[in-house]
Amino acid sequence: MKKILFLYIIHLGFALQPIQIQACCLDNEAVLANGTAIILQSPKVDNTKTIQFIKDFYANYVFGAKNYVPAVKKHCTAKLQKQLKDNYEYDGEGYAIWNFRTGMQDGPSDISKVTSVTALGNGLYKVNFIDMGIKGNRTLKIIDVNGTLKFDAIK
Structure with a gap:
C-alpha cells in the first residue's frame, strides 16, 4: 500500500509540474505542452x-x-x-x-x-x-x- 501511495504522489508531482512552471513565467513567456518555456515577441512597433x-x-x-x-x-x-x-x-x-x-x-x-x-x-x-x-x-x-x-x- 505504501508503494502505491508513493507512486501516486510521484505521478501527481509530475502531473503538476507544468502548472508550477507556468506560475513562474513572466508576462511575455508561455509554456508549451512539453513544459518548455518560450519567450513571446512583443507586438511589432513601427x-x-x-x-x-x-x-x-x-x-x-x-x-x-x-x-x-x-x-x-x-x-x-x-x-x-x-x-x-x-x-x-x-x-x-x-x-x-x-x-x-x-x-x-x-x-x-x-x-x-x-x-x-x-x-x-x-x-x-x-x-x-x-x-x-x-x-x-x-x-x-x-x-x-x-x-x-x-x-x-x-x-
Whole structure:
C-alpha cells in the first residue's frame, strides 16, 4: 500500500509540474505542452512612429517649454512615473524630467535638440542629443500599451 501511495504522489508531482512552471513565467513567456518555456515577441512597433514620438516628446517637454507633468502621466508607464517621482529632489509634486537629459546644470550654449534616434531592437532606442551645447545620450525603452506608445525605462 505504501508503494502505491508513493507512486501516486510521484505521478501527481509530475502531473503538476507544468502548472508550477507556468506560475513562474513572466508576462511575455508561455509554456508549451512539453513544459518548455518560450519567450513571446512583443507586438511589432513601427520604428518610424516611435522615433517621431521620442523626438516630439524631447522637443516639447524635455527641451521645450510645455508643461511636462501631464505629458509624463500620459506618455510614461506607472513604473517609470514612480521612478521619476522618486528621483524628484524638490518639495511638492513633480517628476525628474532631467533624467531624460545629460544632468549637467549649464552648458556652453542655448542649443538643445535631438540629433539622432536609433532603434536597437526589443523596444530599446538610443537617443543622441545636444543639451545646452553638451552632447549626451540615453537609451529608452518604449512599449505599446493597448495601441499607445509609452516610455517604460531610461538608461
